Amino acid sequence: MKPINVGLLGLGTVGGGTLTVLRRNAEEITRRAGREIRVLRAAVRNLDKAKALAGDLPLTTNSFDVVDDPDIDIVVELIGGLEPARELVMQAINNGKHVVTANKHLVAKHGNEIFAAAQAKGVMVAFEAAVAGGIPIIKALREGLTANRIEWLAGIINGTSNFILTEMRDKGAAFGDVLKEAQRLGYAEADPTFDIEGIDAAHKLTILSAIAFGIPMQFDRAYTEGISKLTREDVQYAEELGYRIKLLGIARRAENGIELRVHPTLIPERRLIANVDGAMNAVLVKGDAVGPTLYYGAGAGAEPTASAVVADLVDVTRLHTADPHHRVPHLAFQPDQLADTPILPMDEVRTAYYLRLRAFDRPGVLADITRILADSNISIDAMVQKEPAEGEEQVSIILLTHITVEKNINAAIAKIEALDTVAGKVMRIRLEELAAR
Secondary structure: OOOEEEEEEOOOHHHHHHHHHHHHOHHHHHHHHOOOEEEEEEEOOOHHHHHHHHOOOOEEOOHHHHHOOOOOOEEEEOOOOOOOHHHHHHHHHHOOOEEEEOOHHHHHHHHHHHHHHHHHHOOOEEOHHHOOOOOOHHHHHHHHOOOOOEEEEEEEOOHHHHHHHHHHHHHOOOHHHHHHHHHHHOOOOOOOHHHHOOHHHHHHHHHHHHHHHOOOOOHHHOEEOOOOOOOHHHHHHHHHOOEEEEEEEEEEEEOOEEEEEEEEEEEEOOOHHHHOOOOEEEEEEEEOOOEEEEEEEEOOOHHHHHHHHHHHHHHHHHHOOOOHHHOOOOOOOOHHHOOOOOEOOHHHOEEEEEEEEEEEOOOOHHHHHHHHHHHOOOOEEEEEEOOOOOOOOEEEEEEEEOOEEHHHHHHHHHHHHOOOOEEEEEEEEEEOOOOOO
């Protein structure tokens, strides 16, 4: 059978890994796909730098040479960012070519537009590598769990943040020191904002939530809070209370909408996902029929991500001649069946909380704090008061609450911070049990 011809946009970390895996496992991939997958040409920024890896593969510095090549069947976009990636993907679709991308930013921001164009042209857009590297979580949601009504999902979907939190816990180090170490080791970029402020995780969560619940991409509605304000004390206190802190992306069906949020979260240490350490990723999905299922693996890196890219190439190759109306839809649900379920404002989200504050060691302080919480309909699950250091007048108080509404906790925190006996700001971290029920 005639080979399927592929054009690569980018031969960097993931592009180079994809080319390497395709060449190394060519025989196995052909057996699985039913026909040879052949890279015809690649677009690169630097010809001299790419030649050593490319060998005899034709190279160009103009990406439109690849996108407009009539002999190419599938365009693989691995350049990242929004532009020119969006323009190139739309042009490839307009030319009747299938697209494979690892670009979570592009899919989260422009996925609705891209999928609509692909649907109209009868071509496929595959994006498994856009979330959690080599973990096949998108395929699991789109196909493996298709019999289920997804109730919620929670994921450690940014390896950089997970590495930093693991090091803070294991070494008792401060956030800033661990961030520098992560940059030295190559886990964090020179500008780590997307990773440590939760933006990268929010891109990925937007994609997962759309597939899980059959809703359009709504990145601008995702609540996003990063890890830069966490202290080693919070990590240590959480550990003492039997919890681990992880940056979680959480999407959950609620009575009147869908929760879509990324933030540091306390998780009971006995949960499997709480023990996912270093730069690894994991996604926990709760379906009504199957119950909770956990997907774990490398969330980044050349060959783990290339594994997902090549899997998409094999899928597209298998379905290349299939009737477009009988392919698996981009977001798992038929395009005319997407729901208009609203994304809940963060104020309406219900969860439990860890609160840490500094208060003067005087009679009646705890009574004032607990009264404020009670007046806001917040009940306390556990409370710890640390002994003051010698010569200090202030003590650390840690409270764990039962589940309440976010707006109630915000109101209570404002009142607690206004007390003369409380020094500074209250540290608030959300807490999720992630139980099977």
